[in-house]
Amino acid sequence: MRTKNMLLTAAVIGLAVVAGLLGVGGTWALWNASVQSNPGTVQAANFDIKLNGKSIPADGSNVALSVEDPTAKLSPSQKVFAAVTVSNTTNASGSFTVRADLGTPVPANGTDTDMTPYLSLTTAPQASGKCSDVPSGAYTTAAKSVQIPKDQAASYCVQVALAPNAPSSLGGRTLTAVLDLSVSQLPAGV
């Protein structure tokens, strides 16, 4: 009977010790120290390219250009001009140069096929002034490419001309031309 009581007492003491250790937990800890830092939030720049002052739609849909002289009527003796200004207005913090590739203007789908043989669609770089003042020799059908650093812009002129031998039957018809513009970021540091 006495032995049984001793065993019972020992068990109770053992359980109490275990419970006590579990309860305080920290008694197992050794020295430790910690510190934290907050690196913050990294944010990507936008890719804001403007065409004639308006942001290019994210879905790549067409942007209408205005002809330089709204009163001008295309004829064998009168050309029609439109200016294209591409602006790199990104908010990137570092250097951010883009390359703008301007394709050759072509008649849009559905254009009167009677007109297309007599059409001349060309482009030329525009340094300053009006497109109608750019020398005729500067206008070519070649695709053009230019690098545009951050906060800068590049301008082109589109010239639409009708051949001298265009028949008078084309009078009163309308033309829609399409000009492909592709803008790509150049590697950082360029």
Place this chain on the structure above:
Amino acid sequence: MKKMTKGAIVTGLGVALLLGGGGTLAVWNDSVETTAGTITAGDLNLEAVTDSAKWATNVPGAPPIEKIENYRVVPGETLTFTQKLDIDLEGDHLKANLIATGGTNSATNPFLAENVTVSAVTVTDADGRDVKARQLTEADSGEVTAKIMFAFEDSTDGRESVDAKYDFNNVRYVLTQEAPTAG
């Protein structure tokens, strides 16, 4: 006088004589003193070096990034965050280890996963050795550098991840003593 009384008187006289002798009871003895000295505890501490947290870009010639919250990163650019920490370990048999946790993204407008590569937090000493991968001792006390790299991949296409955010939250560094092994 009775015999018993006489005997008591004689015994008392004998005891009194013994008490009177005093030192005659001593045997050889000697003593010496030692000083155990003072026990001094070591130290374990970890602190961030003031104003040492910095972001930098890999773009050649770019100025330092003053405030990451005002910075706008572009594809092809790699940003590096560095934070200096001061490790203090004092103790003849003190051993410790360092871990770093956190640095995860929880932004509301996150980058596309394929557009970014974010490294785990690394911590290296002045010799470039990985501090997290080994047991540290008193000799490892000193300044170490924690680093995180954020790469905005140049494979990013179209207008993917424009204006996206990557929130690093808090990065926590914990220096913990390892239990001394029984000798």
